[in-house]
Amino acid sequence: xxxxxxxxxxxxxxEGAMSSLNCTFSNSASQSIWWYQQHPGKGPEALISIxxxxxxxxxxxxxxxxxxxxxxxxxxxxxxxxxSAVYLCAVSMKVSGGNYKPTFGKGTSLVVHP
Amino acid sequence: GALVYQYPRRTICKSGTSMRMECxxxxxxxxxxxxxxxxxxxTFELIALSTVNSAIKYEQNFTQEKFPISHPNLSFSSMTxxxxxxxxxxxxxCGARGGQDSQNTLYFGAGTxxxxx
Numbered sequence: 001x002x003x004x005x006x007x008x009x010x011x012x013x014x015e016g017a018m019s020s021l022n023c024t025f026s027n028s029a030s031q032s033i034w035w036y037q038q039h040p041g042k043g044p045e046a047l048i049s050i051x052x053x054x055x056x057x058x059x060x061x062x063x064x065x066x067x068x069x070x071x072x073x074x075x076x077x078x079x080x081x082x083x084s085a086v087y088l089c090a091v092s093m094k095v096s097g098g099n100y101k102p103t104f105g106k107g108t109s110l111v112v113h114p
Numbered sequence: 115g116a117l118v119y120q121y122p123r124r125t126i127c128k129s130g131t132s133m134r135m136e137c138x139x140x141x142x143x144x145x146x147x148x149x150x151x152x153x154x155x156x157t158f159e160l161i162a163l164s165t166v167n168s169a170i171k172y173e174q175n176f177t178q179e180k181f182p183i184s185h186p187n188l189s190f191s192s193m194t195x196x197x198x199x200x201x202x203x204x205x206x207x208c209g210a211r212g213g214q215d216s217q218n219t220l221y222f223g224a225g226t227x228x229x230x231x
Contacts, residue, residue: 046221
């Protein structure tokens, strides 16, 4: 059973700052790691994914994956008030039948104040 | 684009009764559907993983007898909460993926919020 832990539980940053969110998982054989953004009253929306060790950049987002330490982080450069949301880390494991089972963390609540 | 619609958005049922929620994928073929519950304590629990034309796999603590799921085609899935009680309250989310590759994006609906009186 994959375990996914996120930290911090909540994060408050000023507009323009870097927001850094962390996620640890329990199984180095996990296939992929996704970060989702969830605004109040809405379902999670996929932001960025990473499959190989190293980093990946998309716009203001950078994600770092270190399989050896079972750690992945998401960094949001130049944070904006519109980035305020809950960020969920999801780790996928291959299961029987060829499907992938995503396990989610509890999320980090990010507030960016003007 | 790929969208997932869930309905109803909110529902209230009496303790011991049942309610059915639906999930519709638009713009892609939902070969795989995952049903989750997001509880008031913010825990994000996987209920079951469904692939068209394959058996539905339920997670520990969730059973077909309590949460029967139907996934008859590539655009639709439904789940029923039978004999709902207070502990079944929460936001039920449907995540659909077009393909079984972990690199395929999981698209979520806005959820069905269940309240139990």
